[in-house]
Every structure is written in C-alpha cells, then in structure tokens.
Amino acid sequence: MTSFTRAPRRKPARRIAAVGVVSAGALLLAACSDNGDDMGGMDHDGDSSASSTAEPGKSAAAKDFNDADVTFAQMMIPHHEQALEMAKLADSRAADSKIKDIAGKIEKAQDPEIKKMKGWLNSWDKPTEAESMPGMDHSGMNGMMSDEDMKELKGMTGAKFDKMFAEMMIEHHNGAISMAKAEQKDGKNSDAKKTAEDIVKGQSAEVKQLQSILDQL
Incomplete structure (x- = not known):
C-alpha cells in the first residue's frame, strides 16, 4: 500500500x-x-481472527458456535464445580475404596473440562456465568444438589457417606448426561460437541459403577 x-x-x-x-x-x-x-469467521460473534497459541478451550473452530453451545458451557461449569466439591469430600469421609476411586476420576476429568469451557466462553466473548446464575441456588437444575443436600453430605462419614454420595452423584451425573445430549443435538461448536460426547460416555459408565456399589451397601 x-x-x-x-x-x-x-x-x-x-x-x-x-x-x-x-x-x-x-x-x-x-x-x-x-x-x-x-x-x-462468517456468521459468528467477535473477531474472525484466532490466536494460534495453545490456550484452554481454543482451537481452529473456536469461533464456530451458537446459543446452545453457550448455554451448555455456562450451565455445565457450575454443574462440574459442584461435582468436584462432592468428590473432594470423599478423601476424608468415604469408607469404600471404590467410592474414592470414582471421586478421583471425577476430579481428574471435570477440573480440566471446567478450564476448557471457560476458555470457550472467553473466546466467544460470553460471560462464564449466565446472568441469572451468580449466587443463586441451582438445586433442581439438571441433577444439582441443594445447599441443604451438600450440608448433609458434609456431615456424614463411612458407609452413610458412601451411600448418600452414590445416590447424589448418580442423580448429578444423570443431569449432566441430559445436558450433554442436548448439546450433541443442538450445538454447533465441534469442541463443545466432542466434550459433550465424552461426558455422556464417561459419566454413563460411572453411573453404572455407582449403582453397582450402591446395590452392595
């Protein structure tokens, strides 16, 4: 020029x-x-250029998303965060080694997924929480536990903890599976849909394991 x-x-x-x-x-x-x-970058929000540096949640398809992808990430982040809170309790409260093993798997899988989903939302110029979420009680939302449920779980140890943990996590996982299936059906972003697929597979297997443990308690 x-x-x-x-x-x-x-x-x-x-x-x-x-x-x-x-x-x-x-x-x-x-x-x-x-x-x-x-x-x-056609038909997408934000700048069409994408950084080539490796960052959580970013890829060549980072800008290719729709409202279903945003909702999936915004809802799954607090859902995963509660699962992590529950899983961390197992270290000092669970009696069954299988419960501790599943809790460890949950931490290993879901903590990186939270970082990844926050990365997507940042790259899409979207808030990491929906407007109605901050400070709200998520109980009843796709298997989320109430504050009372969490308080009760924290007060338990041994076999009682194992039983309640298994029951709560089965419900919690089923909620996540439902959300992930909706993302597979309605989402557009390839990374988000792949993560949804991983959630359905991984958490469905854990539900079966938890149910087997529960049947023996």
Whole structure:
C-alpha cells in the first residue's frame, strides 16, 4: 500500500513497473489471507481472527458456535464445580475404596473440562456465568444438589457417606448426561460437541459403577 501513496514521486519506468508487480502480489496475498479469515469467521460473534497459541478451550473452530453451545458451557461449569466439591469430600469421609476411586476420576476429568469451557466462553466473548446464575441456588437444575443436600453430605462419614454420595452423584451425573445430549443435538461448536460426547460416555459408565456399589451397601 505504501508504494501507491508515494506515486507522485518521479521514478524510472522500470522501477515503477517492478514495484507495481511486487505491490500487486502483496495485495493479492493479503486479500487471500483476509478472505480466508472472513470465511472462517462468517456468521459468528467477535473477531474472525484466532490466536494460534495453545490456550484452554481454543482451537481452529473456536469461533464456530451458537446459543446452545453457550448455554451448555455456562450451565455445565457450575454443574462440574459442584461435582468436584462432592468428590473432594470423599478423601476424608468415604469408607469404600471404590467410592474414592470414582471421586478421583471425577476430579481428574471435570477440573480440566471446567478450564476448557471457560476458555470457550472467553473466546466467544460470553460471560462464564449466565446472568441469572451468580449466587443463586441451582438445586433442581439438571441433577444439582441443594445447599441443604451438600450440608448433609458434609456431615456424614463411612458407609452413610458412601451411600448418600452414590445416590447424589448418580442423580448429578444423570443431569449432566441430559445436558450433554442436548448439546450433541443442538450445538454447533465441534469442541463443545466432542466434550459433550465424552461426558455422556464417561459419566454413563460411572453411573453404572455407582449403582453397582450402591446395590452392595
């Protein structure tokens, strides 16, 4: 672009021609590059350009999302956070080693997923919480436990804790599975849909394990 703004300056004919060819080539490359970005960012919110550096929740498809993807991430974050809160209680309260093992798996799987989902929302320029969420009691929302339920669980140890943990986590997981299936059906973002698939598979298997433990308690 610089060569065109300085056109009034007199230059030899050959040099002008050469500069014109180079400039045209540069403009063509820039146009191709811009067109690629624009196509990748069509019908999306936010800037069409995406960082190539590895960040949680970001990928080549980061800008390809819809309202279902946003809702999935915003709802699943507090859902996972409560599951982590429940899982961390098992270390000092559970008696059954299988309960402790499942609790460990929950922590290992869901903590990275929370970071990933927050990364998506940041890349989409969306809040990590829905407007109605801060400070609200999520009880009744897709298997979420009430504050009273959580308080009761914290007061238990041994076999009583194991039984209540298994019952609560089965309900909690079923809620997450329902949310994940909705994302698989209605979502658009490939990363979000893949995470939803992982949640359905992983938590369905854990529900079976928890039910087996519960049947033996």
